[in-house]
Amino acid sequence: xxxxxxxxxxxxxxxxxxxxxxxxxxxxxxxxxxxxxxxxxxxxxxxxxxxxxxxxxxxxxxxxxxxxxxxxxxxxxxxxxxxxxxxxxxxxxxxxxxxxxxxxxxxxxxxxxxxxxxxxxxxxxxxxxxxxxxxxxxxxxxxxxxxxxxxxxxxxxxxxxxxxxxxxxxxxxxxxxxxxxxxxxxxxxxxxxxxxxxxx
Amino acid sequence: xxxxxxxxxxxxxxxxxxxxxxxxxxxxxxxxxxxxxxxxxxxxxxxxxxxxxxxxxxxxxxxxxxxxxxxxxxxxxxxxxxxxxxxxxxxxxxxxxxxxxxxxxxxxxxxxxxxxxxxxxxxxxxxxxxxxxxxxxxxxxxxxxxxxxxxxxxxxxxxxxxxxxxxxxxxxxxxxxxxxxxxxxxxxxxx
Numbered sequence: 001x002x003x004x005x006x007x008x009x010x011x012x013x014x015x016x017x018x019x020x021x022x023x024x025x026x027x028x029x030x031x032x033x034x035x036x037x038x039x040x041x042x043x044x045x046x047x048x049x050x051x052x053x054x055x056x057x058x059x060x061x062x063x064x065x066x067x068x069x070x071x072x073x074x075x076x077x078x079x080x081x082x083x084x085x086x087x088x089x090x091x092x093x094x095x096x097x098x099x100x101x102x103x104x105x106x107x108x109x110x111x112x113x114x115x116x117x118x119x120x121x122x123x124x125x126x127x128x129x130x131x132x133x134x135x136x137x138x139x140x141x142x143x144x145x146x147x148x149x150x151x152x153x154x155x156x157x158x159x160x161x162x163x164x165x166x167x168x169x170x171x172x173x174x175x176x177x178x179x180x181x182x183x184x185x186x187x188x189x190x191x192x193x194x195x196x197x198x199x200x
Numbered sequence: 201x202x203x204x205x206x207x208x209x210x211x212x213x214x215x216x217x218x219x220x221x222x223x224x225x226x227x228x229x230x231x232x233x234x235x236x237x238x239x240x241x242x243x244x245x246x247x248x249x250x251x252x253x254x255x256x257x258x259x260x261x262x263x264x265x266x267x268x269x270x271x272x273x274x275x276x277x278x279x280x281x282x283x284x285x286x287x288x289x290x291x292x293x294x295x296x297x298x299x300x301x302x303x304x305x306x307x308x309x310x311x312x313x314x315x316x317x318x319x320x321x322x323x324x325x326x327x328x329x330x331x332x333x334x335x336x337x338x339x340x341x342x343x344x345x346x347x348x349x350x351x352x353x354x355x356x357x358x359x360x361x362x363x364x365x366x367x368x369x370x371x372x373x374x375x376x377x378x379x380x381x382x383x384x385x386x387x388x389x390x391x
Contacts, residue, residue, distance in 0.1 A: 005259035012263045016270030023274060031343050032282040158345040168348050 033170055036156040037185040044181035047154050050147045052111065052140040055127035057120045059143055062151075066180040069106045069198055071191065073173055074157050076114035077126040082171040082188060086110075087130045089173065089191035094137045096195075106198065108137035113152060113159050114167065115145045155182060201245025204303075208238035212295055221285060224347040225355045229362070232275055232298055236268075239303020254308060264309030265321065271301035278343040285346045319374075326366045333359030 021027055029035040050062050073090060075083035090108050097106065110132065112118035118126075118141050126132075127139040142148045152159060159169045171188040175198070186194045210216055211234055220231040258264045274280060275298055283290040310318070336356030342349050 002259055004257050005263060008257040008263035009266060012266045012270070016266060020270060020274055023280070024277065030277050030279060032279040032345050033342075035279050160346070160348060162348065168342070170342070170345055 033156075033172075037172075040156070040182055040185050044177060044179075044183040045154065046181055047176065048147070048150045050151045051143040053120060053123075053143045054134060054138040054140045055120065055123040055132065056134050060140075063180050065107060065109070065176075067178055069178050069183075070109050070176040071106060071173055071194060072109045072111060072155070072176055073171075073188075074111050074113050074152070074155065074159075074169065076112050076167060077118050077122050078114075078166065080166065082169075085188050086171055086173065089189060090137060091131060093191050093195060094131065094133075097136050098133070106195070108132070110137070110139045111151070112139070112141040113148060113157065113169065115141045115148060156185065201242050204238045204241030204244070204299075207234065207241060208299060211235055211238060217291075223354075224281070224344060224351040225358055227281055227284075227347075228276065228355055229358055232294075235295065235298035236272070236303040236306065239299025240307035241303075242299070243304040243307035258305075258309055258312060260314065261309030261312035261317065264305035265313065265317075268302045268306040268309070271297055271305075275302070281344050282346050322366070322370050326363050326370065329359050329366070330363035333357065333361075333363060 024030055025035055025038050029038050047062055051059055052062065053059050071090070071093065073086040075086060087110070090110065093106075094108055097108070110130075112123065120141075123139050123141060127134065127137075130139075131137075132139045142151060155174055157170060157172075159167050162168045173186040173188060173191055173194055174182060175184040175186065175194055177183040184194065184197070211220075211231065217231070220226040254264075275294060280290070280294070284294045285291075313321070333356045336343070336359060337353050338356075339352065342352055344352065
């Protein structure tokens with residue numbers, strides 16, 4: 001009787017550890033954001049052929065930026081909190097890139113997920129405030145709002161209305177490689193780390 | 201058995217499920233524990249012969265308790281809560297696994313466990329709920345992408361309150377010398 005129970009205990013413990021490990025990517029990710037970051041790092045993801053419009057009103061397709069890595073962040077202009085941190089991260093990277101004589105090694109792209117309120121004049125205003133030049137650092141929105149969902153899904157961005165007219169969203173810095181694939185997802189304050197890893 | 205099945209039928213109703221899953225606290229602290237309770241109540245009516253066969257593999261209640269602990273830990277993971285909201289397949293797995301792998305084994309194992317083991321379970325449950333509650337309250341980022349930050353903080357506060365309530369309740373019963381646990385009376389009936 002006791003032997004059966006002991007064997008059952010061992011079997012349950014082994015199965016439990018295996019299942020728990022399997023469903024947490026080897027105990028590395030307890031959150032869906034962590035799981036997404038691991039999955040992207042292990043297998044870069046293709047991005048949709050979305051058309052964006054920047055702060056100058058110029059339309060461009062996302063695949064047209066292939067050839068150089070891009071750091072991407074998502075924001076909305078009336079964001080009271082975390083978007084400011086992302087913008088300040090991009091500002092410090094931009095300052096470094098704009099001094100490079102042989103041309104920037106990477107591009108910066110800030111994409112609004114609030115196309116209803118973030119019109120081109122709003123984007124231009126925002127770009128002027130944060131210092132985005134429209135060449136190295138572009139501030140953009142989707143041209144057709146119907147493309148927004150696919151774009152957010154491709155980057156793993158979840159946007160929830162906060163009940164006060166704003167949004168709650170996962171804040172991160174996304175690295176799109178020179179082949180136009182989502183290759184890495186970094187913390188919102190890790191732009192320097194992203195650049196350092198690119199240099200390696 | 202009937203109360204467990206009735207409770208399950210209420211929980212599985214789409215409006216009830218949607219309402220409870222509308223908030224992180226409702227999902228994590230009400231729906232999942234109630235699903236486990238439904239399984240536990242249903243198991244109380246299990247036929248005696250089957251119970252005896254199972255008890256052979258579950259001497260002391262340890263294997264059954266381990267099944268319940270692993271399954272509960274799994275369905276409390278933030279990514280599983282997110283996944284259940286995103287995928288109907290994971291949602292169906294939750295509605296199957298929580299009653300069958302948390303509630304049923306716990307109900308069948310608890311009467312077999314010696315008082316020391318039950319005290320160990322309670323002590324762990326209380327300390328984990330308190331620590332988890334504190335972590336959820338102070339975490340600087342959202343653990344579930346599908347729920348707002350203030351809901352996470354609410355879950356943290358609620359977990360902490362539950363831990364304190366359990367501590368007081370458990371302490372009271374321990375001092376008063378009465379058996380600990382929801383299935384204590386059932387144990388007396390079985391033995």
